[in-house]
Amino acid sequence: MASLTTQQLEQLRARISQRAESSIPVWPVAVRPCAERNALALLMGTLLGKLPNDDVAPLVRPILSEQEKNGSWRNDISLTLEIVQALSQSNRPEARPAMNKAVTWLEEHPHRRHLRAETLLLLGHTTGLGAPIRFRYLLKPALNIAIDWSFRGKNTSRKLAAHLLMNDQGRDNGRMSALIRRQQTDGSWDGNVRTTALAMAALRHAGVPASDSLFERGFRFMRVLQQWDGKDLLQAPADVSNVLHATTVRSLILAGAENSEVAPSAMLLLHHQDVSGGWSTGSGQPVDVMTTAMALDALALFGDEPLETRWVRRRAAEFLISVQHSDGSFSALPKKSWFAYRGAKNRASLDVTSAALLALCECGEFSALPAMIKAVNFITREQLPDGSFPASTMKSRLYTTVLAAEALDAFGGMRKHVEKSLEWISTQQHELGGFMGDVGLTSWHTAMAVRGLSLRPAKFAVELASARTHLLMRQDEETKWWNDASSNLYVPSLHRRLSVTEMTAMAALEALHTGSRVRAMRTRKLRTTPTPRG
Structure with missing residues (x-):
């Protein structure tokens, strides 16, 4: 065996x-795909002036690797727009071909009305981030729609941030104070990277100085959740x-x-x-x-x-x-x-x-x-x-x-219910010994199947031996780790x-x-x- x-x-x-x-108290993990979060790290680092130069290329590299053949990212107009904005501010020459291809896709996109208001508020002129000339015209008409946007279904921090981004500087001190109070002890807003990035962009737009300690703590929260994966730097979401x-x-x-x-x-x-x-x-x-x-x-x-x-x-x-x-x-x-x-x-x-x-x-x-x-x-x-x-x-x-x-x-x-379940699990085994997940045979699904079949090790001895052999074959020879992707x-x-x-x-x-x-x-x-x- x-x-x-x-x-x-x-x-x-x-x-x-x-x-x-x-990894105590925080265990950072390398999570792919990461293009959206890496783009937020680039945008916030640039906005706050806290992005180390040595981190720019490692953050950009995985973004480029996730671009679709048509030039978009996940065929999502809002996500693609955010990433193009981040790449344009990175000033990395290797990003220019990908950015141009994405801009072409944006200009030809037939459903610009599908732009999410949150993206428009984050990237519009109100954030101070600016926008590349070639697709700036996509933003201005749509910003008018954002004023009537319904914020139902969004948590309070994101709602407060959106209101601040829609108003001129100094016009909404009540919401600004409320958003500041919602920053947590770890520096985040609601414990996730996207809400934290939106909150920092909104507060910066509202007039809070970039030197304020809340930005230091917020950006540190994002930095702590970044993990190296080879030569790439990946931003985890939470x-x-x-x-x-x-x-x-x-x-x-x-x-x-x-x-x-x-x-x-x-x-x-x-x-x-x-x-x-x-x-x-x-x-x-x-x-x-x-x-x-x-x-x-x-x-x-x-x-x-x-x-x-x-x-x-x-x-x-x-x-x-x-x-x-x-x-x-x-x-x-x-x-x-x-x-x-x-x-x-x-x-x-x-x-x-x-x-x-x-x-x-x-x-x-x-x-x-x-x-x-x-x-x-x-x-x-x-x-x-x-x-x-x-x-x-x-x-x-x-x-x-x-x-x-x-x-x-x-x-x-x-026993009857358990035995019936295990019989079904055994029928899902591939001829190679592994078990199928959402992206084909995966180590994680194979390991989970072994966990189940091990409830009756004698009855499923043959299946267990085959599955364990498959797991050993999927182990990386150099790192002795299992690196195949699977939602787990x-x-x-x-x-x-x-x-x-x-x-x-x-x-x-x-x-x-x-x-x-x-x-x-x-x-x-x-x-x-x-x-x-x-």
């Missing part, structure tokens, strides 16, 4: 452990440190690591728990149910030392119980939260429900049993006749089915799925360690007595 040697396993564990320890540290604890422990190896990540989770009992994906973002479930699951594996972990788990379990819907389901964000003013519906998520059920099953809180039963009933109702589950938050039928099977197996008494992390506050190689590597590590399915026996033994009350 293909697997890592003891030495290879220890080396990979040590590498991930060192990466996690060096902090996802809590998710990565929770995954580190789970994957390393299931791959045979001692608690001491993951202690820094576990301690970070303990200290980052919100007063509500939940966790957010990272700094400055709202608490979400998926990250809370992942953190609770990780801490259940970590055990009861220090004693504080018991009370942290209890608060997390109480939080999950409190946000469960009446039908037993869970949503990505807690009910009555950001959905109310972002214009999104509080939809039930099968992925989140399965993750919450698994965490509640393993955390040792007997008071969670009624909530667990309701979640089980919801999940089983969603199972399709072929044994699979419909794709949910992660837009992957395979991932949803694996997560549901694992949660039902942890609850117990659902959902950020609720952005409503976006990201491709993060660290998530793939940790999933592969867990999948390649043949003893990783001792989990149920290990955790249930640890949880033989409930957390003491008091």
